[in-house]
Amino acid sequence: MxxxxxxxxxxxxxxxxxxxxxxxxxxxxxxxxxxxxxxxxxxxxxxxxxxxxxxxxxxxxxxxxxxxxxxxxxxxxxxxxxxxxxxxxxxxxxxxxxxxxxxxxxxxxxxxxxxxxxxxxxxxxxxxxxxxxxxxxxxxxxxxxxxxxxxxxxxxxxxxxxxxxxxxxxxxxxxxxxxxxxxxxxxxxxxxxxxxxxxxxxxxxxxxxxxxxxxxxxxxxxxxxxxxxxxxxTERRRIEEQERLAQKMEGLARLAGGVAHDFNNMLSIIQGYLEMTLEAMDYADPLRENLLEIADAVERGAKLTNKLLAFSRRQVMEPISYDLNRSIKDMSRVFKRMLGDDIKLVLNLGENIPPIKADPAHIEQCLLNLVMNAKDAMGNFGTLAISTSLAQISHPGLLNPNLAKPGDYVLLSVADSGKGFPPTLKDRIFEPFFSTSEDKPGLGLATVYGTIKQHGGYIWVDSETGRGTTCHIYLPISQEPVEEPRQKELKTEMPLGVESILLVEDDVHLLTLSARILRRLGYTVFEANNPGEALLILEKYPENIHLMLTDIIMPKMNGIELSKKAIELRPSLKVLYVTGHPLTDLADQAPGQFAKNFLVKPFSSRTLAQTVREILDQK
The missing domain is CATH 3.30.450.20 (PAS domain)
Structure with missing residues (x-):
């Protein structure tokens, strides 16, 4: 019927x-x-x-x-x-x-x-x-x-x-x-x-x-x-499984992002006061070595929060159109050194693979994590195969926004001949700090998951006990010609200034620290502990204020909303956003001229000085 x-x-x-x-x-x-x-x-x-x-x-x-x-x-x-x-x-x-x-x-x-x-x-x-x-x-x-x-x-x-x-x-x-x-x-x-x-x-x-x-x-x-x-x-249950996993990972990502934000605030305070103390301390002081150990711990903590941010899809990325096959070939020597002489590396790179739109450094880090996981699974012997091909996702059940969208992709597969894992663990392998190896818990696969999702791609894993593991990664195709990775210029100077800066931060300790750093650089600083105070200063202060440096995540009114109201009051005002949540959904709402003006916590005094100077010098 x-x-x-x-x-x-x-x-x-x-x-x-x-x-x-x-x-x-x-x-x-x-x-x-x-x-x-x-x-x-x-x-x-x-x-x-x-x-x-x-x-x-x-x-x-x-x-x-x-x-x-x-x-x-x-x-x-x-x-x-x-x-x-x-x-x-x-x-x-x-x-x-x-x-x-x-x-x-x-x-x-x-x-x-x-x-x-x-x-x-x-x-x-x-x-x-x-x-x-x-x-x-x-x-x-x-x-x-x-x-x-x-x-x-x-x-x-x-x-x-x-x-x-x-x-x-x-x-x-x-x-x-x-x-x-x-x-x-x-x-x-x-x-x-x-x-x-x-x-x-x-x-x-x-x-x-x-x-x-x-x-x-x-x-x-x-x-x-x-x-x-x-x-x-079978297909319906697989889609439902992906949907459950996507919802679960979304919740974990929000939790990880929140933890990283608060942790970054604390690290910023520790790092800032530590730098000022080291700067004022004599090089021969016997306590200097202790402070350097603290600085090293802060750096390790910052790397950990970066991994949490990767999992929560809030990394700072610089995507370009680049050749994935060439990147894999260039990295093959590194892979061979990681795997050792008794694990065979096989590259099955497809022909005429189009470029992908991605941040090369982040994709390469994903590959390194996957190769290291494969090495741990295989031990001293086995085969690791890295493949690329064109793939199409067409199943109508995948139209759920949490899952893969139909379309053409570059498929990157990393397959090992290791011990694999049972289906009961499939829902947990991307969780932060989960590992099938009890002595090596970490964030490797969690950061891979977050990075691929942030790139608009999709990842799922096929594995069975005793039959190895294959990671399938679908990456969006770029419609632009291949670009060369941008080389970052290393700067060491601490530029000074005499302009007026409105500093908005709801964490009073971080507010005090940032104000001290900026005043030492020569700036006139107005402190505001919330958006309401900031707007009052902009309304009442008669002289020019050149830059507003504001946190994004604040109660009642976020930094993006504040910047829009501030520009209405002072159209010539420049804005620099500070956040422990880089590239949040709010970033897309920033006024166009300031959409790329972000400073990610934790940051050094030198980074703050250089970034503030760059924004002020913009025309």
Whole structure:
């Protein structure tokens, strides 16, 4: 039937049960034909089940046949929906019931009759994407439709009259015993509703099948067989798994970003006062060495927060259009040194791979992390393969904004021959500080995940215990010509100034420190502990204020909103944003002329001095 319950196809068996020929029913409203008058209330109840968007379910109902008499029916239905979840097609198998028993007519060979009756259904269901099988009371297959052939890989000739196929589909003895134990309950009359099992297909792949089944009984109530209807939900479950993972990682990323922001504030204060103390201290002072150790600890802490920011997708990036293949070739010597002599490195770099839009330093760091993880998984021996190719994501289920968007990508794959990991760990491998190696917890894969997501790419991992691990990374293609990585100019001077600066920071300790540094550089500094104070200074102070240096994350009003109000008051005012959350979503809202004026915590006094001078010198 279509989404309006108009009959599109019905098999010849309908005449035996209802008295109607198929020609009389095509195009008719199913509900009006078989559920006239008070019987139509049953249709309303069934609609409630359809609204739950169940794929397969079973229900009983009473229909009125052509001669006006009533028949009790057992229906097994399968629904087809469009991308928006609307019902577009409904397929059903109806069986005549009496006192909740399926009446099998008196034929000498019940198995043969069952096969004959249900073989007619294959004309309807043969090309559909679901599996129908019938087994007798010994577990032997007596019906196997084309859907079952397509999904399992086993053709009808291989399974008919045999029960061995179940051992092939469920090769794990323990798992098979668990399923057969449930099967004993089914023999007692229990029905199966949306039972999901994992089968191993003929080519060795794992597929998740959602089952619905019903027992077949003869006239005396004796169990004679079972009809099972299954749908392959493997892809759907994979998408749901990605969605759960994306939601989980989003929550962890927000947490990590918040921790990094607060930690960066503290590091900035420690670093600032430490630099001023070292600057005032004699080089021969015996305590200088202790302070240098503190400075080293601050640097390590800053690297840790940078990794947390990478995971939370808030790194400072300078994306360009660059050649990934060339980058991998250039790094291959480094990879070989990391892997050692007994691990073979194989490069399978595709031809005519277009450039990607990414920050080369960050992508190269991802590769280094993946190679190091692979080395740990393989130990001293094995093979590491790095591959590139063109790939397309086209599955409509991936339109969820948290998942991959359909389109063309450059696929980067890193495959090792290591020990792999069980599927139960797949949801955790990208978590910060999680590791399959107890002695090496860290942020390696977490930073890879965050970096790839920040680039607009996608990553997922295939792994199985004893069969190695492959990381698949999809990176967006650049439409621009290849650019050369920009070389950063190393500056050592501490430029001075005489301009007026409005400093806005809600952390009073960081506010005091920054003001001290700027005043030592020669600037006139106005301090504001919140946006309200800042706006009041801009309104009341009669002289020129050249620069507003403001934190972004503040209560009540963020730095971006403050800058817009400040520019309305003083159109010539320049703005420098300071944040522990680089490239937050707020950055896109900054006034165009200041969109790139960011200073990331923690920063040194020299970095502050140089950045302030650069902004003030802008024309």
């Amino acid at each position: 279509d989404g309006r319950f108009r009959i599109l196809f019905v098999n010849p068996a309908v005449k035996t049960i209802t008295g109607y020929s198929p020609e009389e029913l095509i195009g008719k409203d199913f509900g009006k034909v078989f559920y006239p008058g008070a019987l139509y209330d049953q249709v309303k109840k069934v609609m409630g089940e359809f609204n739950k968007k169940r794929d397969i379910f079973q229900y009983s109902s009473t229909i009125q046949v052509k001669d006006g008499s009533l028949r009790n029916m057992l229906w097994s239905t399968y629904s087809v929906r469009d991308k928006k979840g609307r019902l577009v097609e409904l397929n059903g198998v109806g069986q005549l019931r009496e006192s909740d028993q399926v009446i099998a007519e008196s034929f000498a060979d019940t198995r043969q009759k069952l096969a004959q009756v249900y073989d007619a259904y294959d004309k309807l269901y043969g090309s559909q994407a679901f599996w129908i099988d019938i087994v007798d009371n010994q577990g032997k297959v007596i019906f196997w439709n084309q859907g079952a052939e397509k999904i399992s890989g086993y053709n009808r000739e291989e399974v008919m009259g045999r029960s061995e196929v179940w051992e092939k589909l469920y090769p794990d003895p323990e798992y098979r015993r668990e399923l057969f134990a449930k099967g004993k309950n089914f023999l007692k009359g229990e029905q199966v509703h949306n039972l999901e099992t994992t089968v191993t297909t003929k080519d060795g792949k794992k597929k998740i099948i959602s089952w619905h089944s019903n027992n077949l009984l003869d006239a005396s109530g004796k169990y004679v067989g079972l009809i099972g209807i299954g749908i392959d939900v």
